[in-house]
Amino acid sequence: MATATATRMDYCKLLAFNSTIASFEEDCYFSLKLAVSMDDRHVSSRTLSMASFRFPLALFLSSLFLHAALAEIVCEELPNDLCAFTVSSSGKRCLLETYANQNGAVEYQCRTSEVFVDKMADYIETDACVKACGVDRNSVGISSDSLLEPQFTAKLCSPACYQNCPNIVDLYFNLAAGEGAFLPDLCEAARYNPHRSMIQLMSSGAAPGPAAPETASLIAAPAPAPM
Structure with missing residues (x-):
């Protein structure tokens, strides 16, 4: 016994x-x-x-x-307010999309994108980084349009964001690369002439438009932090 x-x-x-x-x-x-x-x-x-x-x-x-x-992170099971900037267990980014229900009203749903994040999975972005980088958890789709806004670029390139929030920086690094621009160069230009950095991005082919779910298909190595 x-x-x-x-x-x-x-x-x-x-x-x-x-x-x-x-x-x-x-x-x-x-x-x-x-x-x-x-x-x-x-x-x-x-x-x-x-x-x-x-x-x-x-x-x-x-x-x-x-x-x-x-438990694993599955985009389709996340609440809408945790969808954007989350990386699922499969390493793919979650994105918030809109659709019209049977009554014609617009509703939101979280879906798995085809954008793969290298060396990162099971990650929900912190409130501190959302605030430091000036992003919005309710943003729909994945788009480079925010890079055309000087105020957003200034926050993204700030040390608080650029040196501490690799998930968000990686996303916009690749969005900029998809438009033929180099994020460190944009950040450097933004320090001295915010409007010039915006013109540089626009001249590379970017233009305001609807959010595109699969814009950031190119995955690149993390950029060095701006000086």
């Missing part, structure tokens, strides 16, 4: 290792000790009821936390 009890308690430790519930191991031990003493007629009905409730509840909650920790 002692050996069996020790084995069960090792099992409790194993379960507790994967649990975020502080009292999980204690509850497990409590239930096992009670099970060992079931032949003892001194166990009260109240104690038995408490054990039958505490351990299954702890086990159930632990399984939920473990499932969440191992």
Whole structure:
């Protein structure tokens, strides 16, 4: 009986290792000790009821936390306000799209794009980077149009964004490359003449237009941070 009890308690430790519930191991031990003493007629009905409730509840909650920790990011399962700038488990970018429902009203949905991100997966952009880079989580599609806005380019090229938010920088580096421009050059020009950097991008072929889901098909190496 002692050996069996020790084995069960090792099992409790194993379960507790994967649990975020502080009292999980204690509850497990409590239930096992009670099970060992079931032949003892001194166990009260109240104690038995408490054990039958505490351990299954702890086990159930632990399984939920473990499932969440191992869950993959699937674009189609994300809420709309977490869609843009997220990289799925497959390494593809998520994008927010619009569609007309049966009543003709415009609704949003998160979808998996064909834009692959090198060496990055299972990533949801932080609020700090969204703010530092001046991007909008509600932006629809993937487009280089924002690079035509001097205020946006200034934020994107700022040290707070460029040196700390590789996911967003990688996206716009490749969007600029798709238009024949080099993001570090745009950032350098933006430091001295924001309008010139915008003209440089426009002369390379970019022009304002509707958001294009598959604009950034070219994947390039991360650019060096601007000086």
